[in-house]
Amino acid sequence: MPRPKFISFTRGGTPGYGVLAENRVVDLSARHASQWPTLREAIEDGALLSLAEEAASLQPDFPVEEVRFEIPIPAPEKLICVGVNFPDRNEEYKDGQAAPSNPSLFIRFPRSFTGHDRPLIRPPESPQFDYEGEIVIVIGKRGRRIPEAEALNHIAALTLCNEGTIRDWVRHAKFNVTQGKNFDRSGSIGPWLIPYTDESQLADIRLETRVNGEVRQSDRTGRMIFSFRKIINYVSTFTTLVPGDVIVTGTPTGAGARFDPPIWLKPGDVVEVEAEGIGILRNTIADEA
Template sequence: MKFASYRSDGRPFYGAVTEAGMIALNDIWPQWSTLFEAVCADGLGALAKAAQDRAVTHTDFEYEMVMPDARRILCVGVNFPDRNAEYKDGSEQPKFMSLFPRFASGFTGHDQPLIRPPESPQLDYEGEVAVIIGKGGRRIAQADAYDHIAALTLCNEGTIRDWVRHAKFNVTQGKNWDRSGAMGPWLVPFTDAAQLDDARIVTRVNGEVRQDDVLSRMMHPIRREIEYISTFMTLQPGDIIVTGTPTGSGARLDPPQFLKPGDVVEVEVNGIGILRNSIEDETP
């Protein structure tokens, strides 16, 4: 069962995804007005059970960012060996992971355009897996880390490259342009370690494979990410961890190849699905 946030006739809904369309579920539990609130209440199992007895309610709809009211999104940077080597700075594999925040306003949904701002032509792509925390905790052991994951989704962690260099130590301003990235199309409940341990990320631009790697090659595996992050902050249900992108982003190609209007980017992970977005310039 997959769950998504979407709009139909201008109204927001969340529900179960089927081949025939959406099954709206937000009217069943008025206390869960969004998918984020359902996740926080450990409600994905209840949603799946309810969807089994309901008919499709919407065939004409638009996907939204999968949890548009997510409060905390933390991203792991430079998390594959080849990605570290791309920087050509002679550095060894880092002992600790790089982290930075993103905000929900920086993401759009599946089949929606990523927006290139007039301030920069350097809109880049980064295909990643995102994990949704379902059970909070502090100082979570790696052996227990997967017990805290509620669901998985996909992320194109779009970046305005020259804006990540505006300051000496942070990348936040290059990572949070409105609708510069995407997250979705849906949440896939996490039930089996193989969903992550055997996952392969493939990112395509106009059908050309640009990124292709497996999560098992991460320098900081997802179990370690959850352990490390929960050391300094208490993880809460609904938190999102964007786990890292492989080598092959546009900025690291020779010459660099940034996204432009008319391009189509697809991020695919086996067992989760395909996140697809076009590119448009911002309309003043």
């Protein structure tokens, strides 16, 4: 049985959420917005699986062509990203250092992301626009100092991210990358949320990024330096994770900056991020108007 695909969308100027069934949408927000205004509240109440069962019994309400995809969690309290989480990515730095003992982390703002099938925006400040395909875990259960053995029980859903980066702007200061990671609509999350039910969904799945059909990044989650368990354990040490929090878990080698010469994204390019069992996140590239 295919796993349900929960989407957040805008239709006719009105935000909503539902389940994608083939090429049509079961509008759950029309039925439950008073109880759960967004998918974040539904996740907080542990309602995804019951909503999926309900959606399976309903006739779809309208074709998917009538909606604009939004990021699945419209207002997460936290968007935390993991850097350098595949062995070949660590070797790219050519600094002779072994993989670090703890994850490198940084924060992104919701405004820096857009939804599936919408353009990623290249700003006028720099042509060095790059892609990073990643798997996203969405937290479903509140926790602090979560043991690794219990960590996966705190995941509600999975999705994908193109963690678009303005490369020269991550070098504007000595110690941070915040500027180059937070240009408006430079990244994407989606296309949907797949409810998390068991560890096989994450154990050793292929993650791939393509630009104009050419494979640029390809690796397996089983090779990650920091497992999903470790990431949740580590992050929850210093901050309380709450339902709807988004953790972007790291990208394989093969970003445009690592080519010689670098290959930057340009208007008209199509970037696809794909992971087994989750789906394909697709975006074009456009210059900021």
